[in-house]
Amino acid sequence: xxxxxxxxxxxxxxxxxxxxxxxxxxxxxxxxxxxxxxxxxxxxxxxxxxxxxxxxxxxxxxxxxxxxxxxxxxxxxxxxxxxxxxxxxxxxxxxxxxxxxxxxxxxxxxxxxxxxxxxxxxxxxxxxxxxxxxxxxxxxxxxxxxxxxxxxxxxxxxxxxxxxxxxxxxxxxxxxxxxxxxxxxxxxxxxxxxxxxxxxxxxxxxxxxxxxxxxxxxxxxxxxxxxxxxxxxxxxxxxxxxxxxxxxxxxxxxxxxxx
Numbered sequence: 001x002x003x004x005x006x007x008x009x010x011x012x013x014x015x016x017x018x019x020x021x022x023x024x025x026x027x028x029x030x031x032x033x034x035x036x037x038x039x040x041x042x043x044x045x046x047x048x049x050x051x052x053x054x055x056x057x058x059x060x061x062x063x064x065x066x067x068x069x070x071x072x073x074x075x076x077x078x079x080x081x082x083x084x085x086x087x088x089x090x091x092x093x094x095x096x097x098x099x100x101x102x103x104x105x106x107x108x109x110x111x112x113x114x115x116x117x118x119x120x121x122x123x124x125x126x127x128x129x130x131x132x133x134x135x136x137x138x139x140x141x142x143x144x145x146x147x148x149x150x151x152x153x154x155x156x157x158x159x160x161x162x163x164x165x166x167x168x169x170x171x172x173x174x175x176x177x178x179x180x181x182x183x184x185x186x187x188x189x190x191x192x193x194x195x196x197x198x199x200x201x202x203x204x205x206x207x208x209x210x211x212x213x214x215x216x217x218x219x220x221x222x223x224x225x226x227x228x229x230x231x232x233x234x235x236x237x238x239x240x241x242x243x244x245x246x247x248x249x250x251x252x253x254x255x256x257x258x259x
Contacts, residue, residue: 017070017074017172018173019067019069019070020069020070020071020171020172020173020174020175020177020178021065021173021174021175022058022060022063022065022174022175022176024135024167024170024173024174025038025058025060025135025174025175025176026060028060028133028135028165029060029061031133032132033060033132033133034059034060034061034132035057035058035059035060035092035129035130035131035132036057036058036060036131036132036133036134036135036176037055037056037057037121037124037131037133037134037135037162037176038055038056038057038058038135038170038174038175038176038177038178038179038180039053039054039055039117039120039134039135039136039137039143039177039180040053040054040072040136040137040170040171040177040178040180040181040184041053041054041113041116041117041137041184042054042072042181042184042185042188043188043208043209044109044113045210045211046208046209046210046211046229047209047210047211047215047219047228047229047232047234048101048192048195048202048204048209048215048224048225048227048228048229049101049188049191049192049195049204049208049209049227050098050099050100050101050104050116050188050191051098051099051104051109051112051113051116052096052097052098052116052184052185052187052188052191053096053097053098053113053116053117053119053120053143053184054094054095054096054120054179054180054181054182054183054184054185054187055093055094055095055096055097055117055120055121055123055124055180056087056090056091056094056176056177056179056180056183057091057092057093057094057124057129057131057176058091058092058175058176059092063090063092065175066086066087066090066175066179068082068083068086069083069087069175069178069179069182070172070178071171071172071178071181072171072178072181072182072184072185072186073181074172075182077189080182080185080186080189081186083182084182084183084186087179087182087183088183090179091179092129093124093127093128093129094124094179094180094183095119095120095121095123095124095127096120096183096184096187096188097115097116097117097118097119097120097121097122097123098116098119098187098188098191099112099113099115099116099119100227101226101227101228101229101230102226103115104229104231105229105230105231110142113142113143114142114143114144114145114159117142117143117160118143118159118160121143121159121160130162131162132162132163133162133163133164133165134160134162134163134164134165135165135167135170135174135176135177136164136165136166136167136170136177137166137167137168137169137170137171137177137181138166138167138168138170139166139168140166141164141166143160143164144159144160144164145159145160188208189208192204192205192208192209193205195227199225199227201218201222202214202215202218202219202225203215203218209227216235219234219235220235
């Protein structure tokens, strides 16, 4: 084997995933679309704090790539903080919307995601930009209004009326969605650090409300705060009997997702 191809002894370096591009977004140009909104959420699997939805709008006629942007989970906190203002300047329009723990308890996580997304959507519209299509990370369109309004929904409030296209792992492959994930993560993390000042024992400055061992231990000893999603099966049902179907709470894979 040539020396250049031989792995280094003791090397633990993991190859980085390919950087997201605008390749998929640009396929929408064939439909006559110019402004496309990349959308991603953060905080869905946390025990405490809001769920947050980021939107980054790109101009498919003029937008150029932005170096360094990845799905927020693949970036360090310092990298996300550095990229946040760059992403906001790079985007034609951008916004982050939030739904509180109390709202999650009241309406369920899916409706809360829609509420947070609608708040971000309305902020984008207020900036004078109306995206003609939405690219949403995942396989389920939680952003568009449900056909049947719930008691929570307010018919007088406008919501996303653009066609929504879902794509699994869009946050890994599509630059607009990765950009949305960065601004959503940075803004939510800042909120959790602020809440940490009121409830420092839970370590929200580090775990951002996710189910780390420390967070669970303090929750078990002190009980939930007003910022906990009390309808969820916190601590596997020790503190609550569970909530709605879509409020089943985070899986174990979410426990260390604070960064």
